[in-house]
Amino acid sequence: MSQTAAEYREVIRRCKEIFEKKTRDYGTAWRILRLPSITDQIYIKAQRIRSIQEKGTQKVGDDITSEFAGIINYCLMALMQLDLKENPSLEIPYEELEPLYDTQAEQTLALLMNKNHDYGEAWREMRISSITDIILMKLLRVKQIEDNRGKTLISEGIDANYRDMINYSVFCLIKMKGAETGS
Numbered sequence: 001m002s003q004t005a006a007e008y009r010e011v012i013r014r015c016k017e018i019f020e021k022k023t024r025d026y027g028t029a030w031r032i033l034r035l036p037s038i039t040d041q042i043y044i045k046a047q048r049i050r051s052i053q054e055k056g057t058q059k060v061g062d063d064i065t066s067e068f069a070g071i072i073n074y075c076l077m078a079l080m081q082l083d084l085k086e087n088p089s090l091e092i093p094y095e096e097l098e099p100l101y102d103t104q105a106e107q108t109l110a111l112l113m114n115k116n117h118d119y120g121e122a123w124r125e126m127r128i129s130s131i132t133d134i135i136l137m138k139l140l141r142v143k144q145i146e147d148n149r150g151k152t153l154i155s156e157g158i159d160a161n162y163r164d165m166i167n168y169s170v171f172c173l174i175k176m177k178g179a180e181t182g183s
Helices: 003-026 033-053 062-085 094-119 128-147 158-179
Strands: none
Touching: 003 094, 003 158, 033 128, 033 158, 062 094, 062 128, 062 158, 094 158, 128 158
8 A cells, every 4th residue: 555545544544533423422413414514614614724824823722633634524524415315314323424434535545546646646745725725726616516506517526526625635634744743
């Protein structure tokens, strides 16, 4: 397994732990959210990251790392919502959600590996602030697609944009961990 795949899986493992604990605490209250509401929740997190990056300080306890993890989990929730659109149940046990979470995370890893092949891991040379801006751009794209009722003329769909945001957030967490360890 490549270094990137191992790093991705470690980030997703940590995010999944958070997702499991929150699911056990809150149930699946997020199932009530329509996709645009999930998109707006992701937007709030990305905008907060950008604001903290620009100001250099924060006044609320959650750090940037937890916000990137939140983006990952909300994007995975959105992808699960797409899979569960025919399932009206608001409450779904974690044991039923776990394989859906894993499937979406693995499909997103496959996309990452394909793009890494083509782009040569250019993300490793990018600034975290630039990646944050790209996440915000992807969010604005998703909002436009949602406003267009999911119709696009030439562009990727909503699911591809959620996957890209997961991968960009994973990149940031990998880069931030590397900065902490000095690697």
